[in-house]
Amino acid sequence: MKNPILQMKDIVKEFPGVKALDGVNLELYEGKVMALMGENGAGKSTLMKILSGVYKKNSGQIFYKGEETDIKGPKDAGEKGIAIIHQELNLLPDLSIGENIFLGREPKKGLRIDFKQLYSDADVLLKKLNITTSSRELVGNLSIAQQQMVEIAKALSLDAQIIIMDEPTDALTDKETKSLFNVINELKSEGKALVYISHRLKEIFEICDYITVLRDGKYVGTEDLSNLDEDKMIEMMVGRKLTDQFPRLETEKGETILKVDNLCNEFIDNISFEVKAGEILGISGLMGAGRTELAKTIYGHIRKTNGQITIKNRKIDNKSAKDGLKNRIAYVSEDRKGDGLILELSVKENMAISSLDRMSSLFKIDKKKELARVKDYIGRMRIKTPSENQLIKNLSGGNQQKIAIAKALMTHPDVLILDEPTRGVDVGAKKEIYDLVNEFKSQGKAVIMISSEMPEILGLSDRILVLSQGRITGEFDIESATQEAILKCAVETKEA
Amino acid sequence: QQADSDTKKIGFIVSTLNNPFFVDLKKGVEDRAKELGYDVVVLDSQNDPAKEVSNMEDLTVKNVSMVLLNPVDSDSAVASVMIANNSDLPVVTVDRAANGGNVVSHIASDNAVGGAMAAEFLMERLGGVGNIVELEGTAGSSAARDRGKGFDDKIAESNINIIAKQSADFDRTQGLTVMENILQSKSDINAVFAQNDEMALGAQKALEDQGMKDVLVVGFDATDDAVDAVKRGTMAATVAQQPILIGQTAVDAIDKILKGEVIDAFIPVELKLITK
Amino acid sequence: MDISSRVDNSKNKSLNMKEVLVKYKSLLGLVLLIAVVSVLNPSFLSVKNIMNILRQTSVNAVIAAGMTFVILTGGIDLSVGSILGISGAVCASLLVSGQNVVVAVIAALLVGAAVGFINGFVISKGKLQPFIATLATMTILKGLTLVYTNGNPITLGSNELAMSFGKIGGGTIFGIPTPAMIMMIVFMVCYYILHNTKMGRYTYALGSNEEATKLSGLNTDKIKIWVYTISGILASVAGIIITSRLYSAQPTAGAGYELDAIAAVVLGGTKLAGGKGKITGTIIGALIIGVLSNALNILDVSSYYQTMVKGGVILLAVLLDRKSN
């Protein structure tokens, strides 16, 4: 290969008490995409934050175009031609798309910002990404997926030499992912160097050229993708072999547990379906299809305007999440950092919060009982945490997600609604979550699983519903379901 | 610290120092104390009776020989006085009395009498008829109550009407604003009585802006600004409480007490109406 | 693609409707208030009284304009009242010592700017919560003003200098009170800054998401220092107006003004959490408060009840506005 455009050597980064990176190396080449791989907490984001000037390294060297450099801060990185799309969205909801894209680099006309120029430049970028939304729209009004696309546009606007994408497709569905890949290919042909981080192995094989693997903050190795298959890659990351990524469990289906009839509100349109005991109902669809809203409506967090929900032949009318739990429906949010977990509270407090009623009188929480139950779940779900008092924000994504599920399970639900249960979760933890869901299913409970990951939907569900524009546009038995058929239903519009 | 035990210390608790009147009172106390060779510890109650009690408590652990108390409120002052009584600290009150407890002497000029003086002045100048606007001090404060009561009771004996009565918080800006607003709906005004000079000066400004120079403005306290205004003729009068004199008188009384002399339970300090 | 465009169109429409409603609501409150009062007392709507209201509102409005910047970043400035007090005192003492008006005014503005700068500096570099930091500066400044003035008002007297300085608060320009003119200019400049300049947009950005603003390479410390400095300067402008209006600086001037200014900003629809709000709303909020005080005086409401009514109207106004959350 040619000389690398950028080299990181022996990078060490310590947080108080944590050695997040310990002697990591990395090389980037013009016109190549490097996949940065590793389990949750391996140090991928930390490494990229050093490269983009967010963190300062404790030691190690960075060579850019052959010369050693020091990256002083986000602004400096931008000026040096390093752009990053952070794992967490970093947008300003109260500013427009255009303003977000060019924040800090607004074109000026005298004293004032040249808004005409700004918006026309922004619109050009959006078009490149296949987005038709006007760049004058406020970012706060966009869905998470659309916001992610704005982040990508923002990174592109820098016209950088090195572009880092930290789990950019985390919130995207296949369609936007495709647009993104088109752009990546274009960038490659323009001779840019890219870093691509994702837990979706299929994407890695589709878009990347070589991988660098981290484990436990240490450098494991760099390997050309042509020398690798999925199993080998997993082995490099996890340090051991994993078998059967999507273990679907065949169970005897029982009576109908949840029945939904003609459910309507401003997001969803006349939805009817049922879920039986021992069944996983997968729900697929594009971003904005209304899947999350459907789930929250069943749960009671969003009000229905019409329709009927029945649980075990009992008609229910949930007016809040509290009612949903009372009627034995539990919902695990797609956004664990936003509304799924309370990051400032401990593992124990998060897990128990929805079921404290069962563990306390008015005047006292039965702390013994609470601790016993929490420890039970920590053990059963193999949650990696030093103690039940650890703050949840200090755990890796996969473990956070397990706690979100544990919180739901602790309420003893009959119906468990999982919304994107493995978003941002590494391969190892994913498998553990699937096992958990299967175990719950085998106890004769009903599961609704919303997912944008096609393999997950196809691999785990017993039946699949497809939503588009708030309506059901397709229903499949697992035997008859194919990726193509599902996608076709997902893009179906009212007019069609 | 306690080495210089031959100079005696007087504790002076003042209701507030955010007001020129009490600043002058303090000045009178301090100046005379210096002349007579006393140290003075000044504690500010910031118009809060609870803070006054705390101040009194704090004085009980300092080795002061006497307390000069300028209460925030006559009723709540009882608590402060009792604290001093319990610590065998003799108390003299100044400007406002305490409605209970053991007080050796009270030095003051009477707010209600001052209000009445202002009323008499206006009754005379207006010939017993006319329309008056009254600007009240901070709602609920004792000065506002007493001055207002003295004034209103006296005016009630005449044919003068109080056509508007509004609070301007003892504040000059408020005095200006409130007077401006009153002038929008009332134009037939012969005189303004403001319960302190700050408000009076504000009101006078509002009247001047409207070209209503004939309206008699009477204030209270005789601050420097107000006395100037009276001299220039822009204000008609101000009731002089002579705070410096009150302060001096109080220290004289304390001096006598400390020397073992017996003094009157009430030492009035004359009020003066300052006119041109 | 038509999916997202459908969604976005409808969202866009609902947004505009919302925005109109928000503006409409604060305005509605104001109009309603004016209507009720003018029926109860027709002299309320006289030209003279309207000028009065504008003059009286100007002080709070000017402070509130600066407060809007601070609140848009998610901060709060409790020290504005004290800044008003100290800069008025500085201005008056310079005039008394015979300095000319321009020097005195500039000195007062510099005092405000300096205190604002210190606020911003302590909050950004010291990473303090704005509430407690400005509470501390408020307390310190209050004491400083008392020490500086020795607890007595500083009076300008009635010489020519004082008279010419007095025009700032008491004069008129084209028949409009000078303070009202100043207020209008302040608001126009603030509007321009907020909507057309980088600093204005960064003000919104910071209040919207501090972390993201930082990651975009912006200097958030600088933005903070900037907004508190603006707030400090505008508080001094208010201090100069008051001093000029009264021909004197009061040692306790400005006490409690912070709450009126915050109330004006919030009544105008700006969210205390930052990021969302409009300077045009602030002027409406200030007018609501100004009209209310004026009306209560004009209607002869006894002072005990005035306080209650004022609280009630504020509550009503925000309740009216609450759907816009």
Next chain:
Amino acid sequence: MDISSRVDNSKNKSLNMKEVLVKYKSLLGLVLLIAVVSVLNPSFLSVKNIMNILRQTSVNAVIAAGMTFVILTGGIDLSVGSILGISGAVCASLLVSGQNVVVAVIAALLVGAAVGFINGFVISKGKLQPFIATLATMTILKGLTLVYTNGNPITLGSNELAMSFGKIGGGTIFGIPTPAMIMMIVFMVCYYILHNTKMGRYTYALGSNEEATKLSGLNTDKIKIWVYTISGILASVAGIIITSRLYSAQPTAGAGYELDAIAAVVLGGTKLAGGKGKITGTIIGALIIGVLSNALNILDVSSYYQTMVKGGVILLAVLLDRKSN
């Protein structure tokens, strides 16, 4: 397994270190203050003066305890001073009308609870910003108290009833001033509630993430109503203590107390954004303020400078505490 346990263990350690440091810092500030003052004036550490400080601190501390709940949810309660005022007035007027002490005290507590409930109700159901909602109730209550008392203090006189009521504020139990005893009990109960009951847990949860709390199936409206009610009740407790202490209820009692209470909470390390903080910190914060006022008096600091020093010390104390952000 060893990977994460290594990482997490060390994290845990650093966390605990931090927590200790946070606590330590507020305490450190307090200890430092006490050390300095007692060197400057030995009588500061006399038993009598310590009792003085405890008695003087109790009112602010009790209000601040309630404020801690509110601030932990991310709210703020500006109406505590006014609640103190009105409940003191109600208590005193009942005593004057010959009711017995128990009835009067309970009535006062009910007034505080009712106002707190209304605050919570308006904020949760009306979706108002706590700052502006409680600012409005503060103003309304101030007026109401003036109307109720007709602007005059309500004096208990010196009959037997008044004397027995006076024990609440002025008496001692086992040599410790009754208000200090009340303060300690209040803090113990609050500690218990925050750490051992559902409502305490929910208070932290709400302040950390309202949406997640709602989605976890909790009734956030109820939690809000609850914290403001607590704050209201504790403000009345403070009102009862003051009334008893002064043998009279002042029509303007409590003005400005909200800022002292908030300062105590923040000095104690609680974040105004909610979710983070400790009630034990609040008592330290209240003691810092109490010791400071007492010390400034004892050290003969002139009153204008007292204000400045107080502001400076608050600033210093929070700066000392800032690293814990």
